[in-house]
Amino acid sequence: MEYNNVLVTIATVNFDKLVNFYIQLLEQEPKNLIPNVYAEFQISSLSLGIFQPKKNNQSEFAVNTKSPLSLCLEVSNLENAITHLQSLGYPPPGNISTASHGREIYAYDPDGNRLILHQSH
Known part of the structure; x- marks a missing residue:
């Protein structure tokens, strides 16, 4: 295919x-x-x-608040992305974590869909 x-x-x-x-x-x-x-x-x-x-x-x-799907967005500067989400009124509820691919944080859009913003190493 x-x-x-x-x-x-x-x-x-x-x-x-x-x-x-x-x-x-x-x-x-x-x-x-x-x-x-x-x-x-x-x-x-x-x-x-x-x-x-x-x-x-x-x-x-x-909307299923426990959806396994996420919209993952790679950003060049995670702190700037967090500030941008805060300015939109949707601050990430947790803290930055370190994953195998870099640093990331979870956020949610107005419908509760999960966004994962990550900055590579």
């Missing part, structure tokens, strides 16, 4: 709030925007889509 592109999507009933959070977090406008339906950001080689499920499908996409 050959793949041409990979797209990660986040479903939300809080479309405007989540899109605005990612506009501020990523410091870019969506490359594709259909108001109240779909927004897509291009982050290096990853496409991140945010969509509002149709009303009859919303229960399928209910």
Whole structure:
């Protein structure tokens, strides 16, 4: 099987709030925007889509606070990334930890989706 592109999507009933959070977090406008339906950001080689499920499908996409999935973002300066999240009103609840690949911290978007920001060695 050959793949041409990979797209990660986040479903939300809080479309405007989540899109605005990612506009501020990523410091870019969506490359594709259909108001109240779909927004897509291009982050290096990853496409991140945010969509509002149709009303009859919303229960399928209910936020699970124990989701095993994380959006991992490698940053060049972890302290600056933490300051940026704090300025958006979503400070990371824990402390910086050291992992095999560098330093990292967990944070959460307005819907409670886990973000892992890490700075490589």
